[in-house]
Amino acid sequence: MIRVGINGYGTIGKRVADAVAAQDDMELVGVAKTRPNFEAETAVSKGYPLYAAIEERLPLFEDAGIDVAGGVEDLVEASDVVVDACPSGIGAENKSMYDEYDTPALYQGGEDADLVDVSFNARSNFAEAEGADHVRVVSCNTTGLSRLLAPLQEEYGVKKARVTLVRRGGDPGQTGRGPINDILPNPVTLPSHHGPDVNTIFPDLNIDTLGMKVPATLMHTHSVNVQLEAVPTAEEVRELLGAESRLFLVPEKYAIDGAGKLKEFAMDHGRPRADIWENCIWDQSISMEDDDLYLFQAIHQESDVVPENVDAIRAVLGAADREESMTRTDDAMGVGF
Numbered sequence: 001m002i003r004v005g006i007n008g009y010g011t012i013g014k015r016v017a018d019a020v021a022a023q024d025d026m027e028l029v030g031v032a033k034t035r036p037n038f039e040a041e042t043a044v045s046k047g048y049p050l051y052a053a054i055e056e057r058l059p060l061f062e063d064a065g066i067d068v069a070g071g072v073e074d075l076v077e078a079s080d081v082v083v084d085a086c087p088s089g090i091g092a093e094n095k096s097m098y099d100e101y102d103t104p105a106l107y108q109g110g111e112d113a114d115l116v117d118v119s120f121n122a123r124s125n126f127a128e129a130e131g132a133d134h135v136r137v138v139s140c141n142t143t144g145l146s147r148l149l150a151p152l153q154e155e156y157g158v159k160k161a162r163v164t165l166v167r168r169g170g171d172p173g174q175t176g177r178g179p180i181n182d183i184l185p186n187p188v189t190l191p192s193h194h195g196p197d198v199n200t201i202f203p204d205l206n207i208d209t210l211g212m213k214v215p216a217t218l219m220h221t222h223s224v225n226v227q228l229e230a231v232p233t234a235e236e237v238r239e240l241l242g243a244e245s246r247l248f249l250v251p252e253k254y255a256i257d258g259a260g261k262l263k264e265f266a267m268d269h270g271r272p273r274a275d276i277w278e279n280c281i282w283d284q285s286i287s288m289e290d291d292d293l294y295l296f297q298a299i300h301q302e303s304d305v306v307p308e309n310v311d312a313i314r315a316v317l318g319a320a321d322r323e324e325s326m327t328r329t330d331d332a333m334g335v336g337f
């Protein structure tokens, strides 16, 4: 059994914890939290051993009547691998602690690429993470783009990708985020960080990205144009993408017109937290104009990186190859509609 610790139990950390607990080759050693809030209560009610991320705050947990298994260093020492799901920049501060205990660590997309040995997307570069001490699972948007570009690159070759990312302003729980009533070029300069981030996975891929932020919390939406070297029909592209386990082609007959109905669909399917682990590509948007492929896809920012974190655990430890790991992860989590 692979012993996994999770440091940072917020939006991403709590989802990765549940996904790890669902794998039959992994054991969740515990989760580290900074304070005894509702998420700490939930972790305890799920039976996850709770560790204090900041040892001086141990008394806060005691005062709240929450049993703590130890401090974060105990968790790191007891784990074969740690998933760091702390806010952007905190992962970098934690790196020396992981080194001290010789525990490989996975970081999230908010950390800089140069913090790590390898930036990771399961479909695109699984094998590169084997044996690495520090691996970064790229951000939600970059994960969504990498999953889409990998099969296109392999099957047809990519001359140039151009993507406009219409990004949600904040997650549903992030009450302080915005914009509330505006549409922002964000960043106003080109490129947004997503293009260079895709190049951490595909170093030679020619890609330009533009970012925006809008008053929405549910999902991001990408307007995608990929100029291809070989020219398939739209139907051939549909077949190629439809065969990918983490790409969901939203059928026209479902009459799903946006992120709101996608989330309803996820709830109707009993998805935990209404999570959508797959890229949602509108089937009827897939179009070819000469050598240009066009499509729209929606990305659930809170959850698409979760199966990738599970795969990255096996990848760093050399515990499975890509196909085996992705299949195990997907089967245990229920990925695929």
Ligand SMILES: NC(=O)C1=CN([C@@H]2O[C@H](COP(=O)(O)OP(=O)(O)OC[C@H]3O[C@@H](n4cnc5c(N)ncnc54)[C@H](O)[C@@H]3O)[C@@H](O)[C@H]2O)C=CC1
Pocket: 007, 008, 009, 010, 011, 012, 013, 032, 033, 034, 035, 053, 054, 085, 086, 087, 088, 089, 090, 108, 109, 110, 111, 138, 139, 140, 171, 301, 302, 305
């Ligand atoms: N929320 C999203 O849409 C996505 C976030 N990411 C990335 O994932 C990382 C985490 O983001 P979220 O989960 O959204 O943040 P979050 O704020 O929801 O969760 C972070 C958790 O870490 C805790 N924390 C703070 N300092 C800590 C410390 N020193 N030690 C241990 N825990 C600490 C916080 O209290 C919180 O519970 C960031 O790098 C972010 O860029 C990646 C993809 C999507």
Ligand SMILES: O=C(OP(=O)(O)O)[C@H](O)COP(=O)(O)O
Pocket: 109, 110, 139, 140, 141, 142, 167, 169, 170, 194, 301
């Ligand atoms: O990684 C994300 O988005 P990004 O790829 O646009 O940076 C997550 O949705 C977090 O974004 P945030 O940095 O706006 O919280």
